Amino acid sequence: MDPLPLFKALADHTRLNTILLIEHQQELCVCELMEALDESQPKVSRHLALLKKQQLLLDRRDGQWVFYRLNPALPSWFRTMISDLIEPNTSRLTEALTRLDAMGDRPSRQRQCCN
Template sequence: MNPLRFYKCLADGTRLRSVLLIAREGELCVCELMEALGESQPKISRHLAQLRECGLVCDRRQGQWVFYRLAPQLPEWAAAVLQQTLAGDEAFLSEPLQRLEDMANRPERCSGNC
């Protein structure tokens, strides 16, 4: 992954918040991102598809759920940028994290790889 593609992929607020939430939580499904970001399923799914095409996230299916996590092949520099962004501005995700915390009936996870 080159830096230009990385930053272009994160130039949209929904994609940036999605990937940061995934980086922070380790793994999230579409319904959790919908709740956290207050967006529709088609919009979240479209942005996740773009993140997957860019090589930032991968997914795994567990029953009816599709869970997303950071792609294991993400370069160290890219993962470091995401971690620095998380650490540098906690307020950027405070509302989505609160909505995620308040979400009832979050899906159960089993261990699995992308």
């Protein structure tokens, strides 16, 4: 896998934060990302589409919800890099994780935002 498109995809702070949040939480839906990132649905969806196009993310549908997770076929060096970015960037994610935690756990989180 060519590293240049992967790094280009992470060059935007919304996409980088999205990848870090998904790595931290294992998977998130659009409404969870909207809340965590404090961004609109069109903006979050546009960034998710780009990340999916670059094969960084996979999605799965569960009823009306679409959940995103890191592509398990990503090169190990890339997955290690993303994992290693979590701890030194906790301050970058603190507000987003606080907003996500305020939503509660699933399924109450889904009832709150995904209806």
